[in-house]
Amino acid sequence: MAFIIADRLTKTFPGETRPAVDQVSFEVKQGEFVVLLGPSGCGKTTLLKMVNRLYEPTDGRLLIDGVDARSMSATELRRRIGYVIQQTGLFPHLTIEQNIAVVPQLLKWNRKRIEARIDELLDLVELPRSYRQRYPRQLSGGEQQRVGLARALAADPALMLMDEPFGALDALTRARLQDELLRIQQRLHKTILFVTHDVDEALRLADRLLIMRTGRIVQFDTPLAVLAEPANDFVRDLLSADDVLRRLSLLTVADALAGNGDGQRLTANDAQETLQPGDTLREALIRVLRAGGQALPVVANGQNVGEIAPDTIASALTRTTHALPD
Amino acid sequence: MIDLLADAYNYFLANQSRFWAATTQHLWISSAALAISIAAGLPLGIWAAHEARIGQWAINLFGALRLVPSLAVLFLVQPYLGIGTTPALVALTLLAIPPVLIATYAGMRSVDSGVCEAARGMGMTAGQILWRVELPLALPSIVGGVRTAAVEVIASATLAAFIGGGGLGIFITRGYALFDTRIMLVGAIPVALLALMAELSLGWMQRRLASGLGAAT
Numbered sequence A: 001m002a003f004i005i006a007d008r009l010t011k012t013f014p015g016e017t018r019p020a021v022d023q024v025s026f027e028v029k030q031g032e033f034v035v036l037l038g039p040s041g042c043g044k045t046t047l048l049k050m051v052n053r054l055y056e057p058t059d060g061r062l063l064i065d066g067v068d069a070r071s072m073s074a075t076e077l078r079r080r081i082g083y084v085i086q087q088t089g090l091f092p093h094l095t096i097e098q099n100i101a102v103v104p105q106l107l108k109w110n111r112k113r114i115e116a117r118i119d120e121l122l123d124l125v126e127l128p129r130s131y132r133q134r135y136p137r138q139l140s141g142g143e144q145q146r147v148g149l150a151r152a153l154a155a156d157p158a159l160m161l162m163d164e165p166f167g168a169l170d171a172l173t174r175a176r177l178q179d180e181l182l183r184i185q186q187r188l189h190k191t192i193l194f195v196t197h198d199v200d201e202a203l204r205l206a207d208r209l210l211i212m213r214t215g216r217i218v219q220f221d222t223p224l225a226v227l228a229e230p231a232n233d234f235v236r237d238l239l240s241a242d243d244v245l246r247r248l249s250l251l252t253v254a255d256a257l258a259g260n261g262d263g264q265r266l267t268a269n270d271a272q273e274t275l276q277p278g279d280t281l282r283e284a285l286i287r288v289l290r291a292g293g294q295a296l297p298v299v300a301n302g303q304n305v306g307e308i309a310p311d312t313i314a315s316a317l318t319r320t321t322h323a324l325p326d
Numbered sequence B: 001m002i003d004l005l006a007d008a009y010n011y012f013l014a015n016q017s018r019f020w021a022a023t024t025q026h027l028w029i030s031s032a033a034l035a036i037s038i039a040a041g042l043p044l045g046i047w048a049a050h051e052a053r054i055g056q057w058a059i060n061l062f063g064a065l066r067l068v069p070s071l072a073v074l075f076l077v078q079p080y081l082g083i084g085t086t087p088a089l090v091a092l093t094l095l096a097i098p099p100v101l102i103a104t105y106a107g108m109r110s111v112d113s114g115v116c117e118a119a120r121g122m123g124m125t126a127g128q129i130l131w132r133v134e135l136p137l138a139l140p141s142i143v144g145g146v147r148t149a150a151v152e153v154i155a156s157a158t159l160a161a162f163i164g165g166g167g168l169g170i171f172i173t174r175g176y177a178l179f180d181t182r183i184m185l186v187g188a189i190p191v192a193l194l195a196l197m198a199e200l201s202l203g204w205m206q207r208r209l210a211s212g213l214g215a216a217t
């Protein structure tokens, strides 16, 4: 069974006529990284906050791991769900270690276990252990958000809710933290609901994109599928789905080779640049163009596994576009 | 001037037992008023901060009450409570509640909303949020309110003598009645020193707490 099942989840705020979230139904599998994307005011935060019951739904049902979210107390539920917000919400009067220890303490872990967990988490988010005694204000914005992430992960919740966690960071720090998050996710396999209105961030992080508009779900699919087949003009415009470079940045050299059968194998001569299977096609295209449009060999573990030429890229692009507008 | 101070000192030496009794009474009535006003103003301020609508309204009301001069408060309670220590205590308490209340309210409201949201989202109960997050963060502001209240109460307790409440004010009323400035000084100087001590010590505490929270700039 799916890990999260939302069944016609609805929230109408007191005094409002139009629901902020309107009969939303969806399912999320265990370990899935789902990004909620949509314009400001479309109900992303409201939907997220219904999951940990910071907002009580006015209608509908929510099952988390087979259990109705209303069947336990809200505080008990929240201690089992990691929560990261844009303003970090770190407690300014507590040190980094005290911040991280909050939920384990609420859960009455013993001192030794908490101490060990703090070290483990600081390592995980790549902060030096010497930061333990510091206060949040003594850290940079990016470091504070790492602490926010560590704090949310502290009691090892299966589910993480993240509301624009990197929204206030500069582009470079944001990109680095996205990488970190992906790396952490590869290790921990959390189920993640992540809100953003940054399209590139969404495409980069999501296993599946949940696209919302005025309180409803417009499309819920993988980034590639959403780009290839936007449900409507709204989605197309939101993602600039016609942006070829954007689509190429979601495909890898390996994807292109896989669909291309057994192409000829170029021998890598020493002067030439080589590509790796993990490179994005966007990266590959840039390198191919820089090499004057000639094919570049793909090398994995010292082995020549294929080549990427402009038409390899073009056909990979066509293959992922089911219905090309004529 | 020097003569005047010397005379005042001589009067003090001649009336030591009365002086110390009056000082004790002054301190007692001030501390009692302060303690009661904290016991009332703190929960009221917390309540007001949590009840966004009514809270603001209540705060404005108490803000307006502060404009009533302390002397007027003293004389206003007198017809109902008569003379003596009790009406003085009531008047001083009424005087001290608004600064404590307003500072508590302001301190609680100044807590970053993201911090409270995170606390709730992590599964803290309302009580845990209050004790572990809101009150520690509001403490510098609350101490600031207590400081204002303490200085006001110590100064105003002088007026208690007018309605038979005792305290160092008795020297001032007596000096005034006898047109004797040196007697007035025996009351006025210690009161000023006490108020100054309260101001300095609580101000120091407030700054220490604030710098502990990184709020001092």
Ligand SMILES: Nc1ncnc2c1ncn2[C@@H]1O[C@H](COP(=O)(O)OP(=O)(O)OP(=O)(O)O)[C@@H](O)[C@H]1O
Pocket (backbone or CB within 6 Å): A013, A014, A016, A020, A038, A039, A040, A041, A042, A043, A044, A045, A046, A047, A197
């Ligand atoms: N506490 C509230 N009371 C009343 N209305 C609210 C409340 N919170 C949100 N809304 C309304 O509900 C709608 C959805 O808000 P929500 O915060 O979920 O949007 P969002 O998608 O998170 O937007 P953003 O990207 O700007 O954060 C908006 O119209 C908003 O005005």
Ligand SMILES: [Mg+2]
Pocket (backbone or CB within 6 Å): A044, A045, A046, A163, A195
């Ligand atoms: Mg939002």
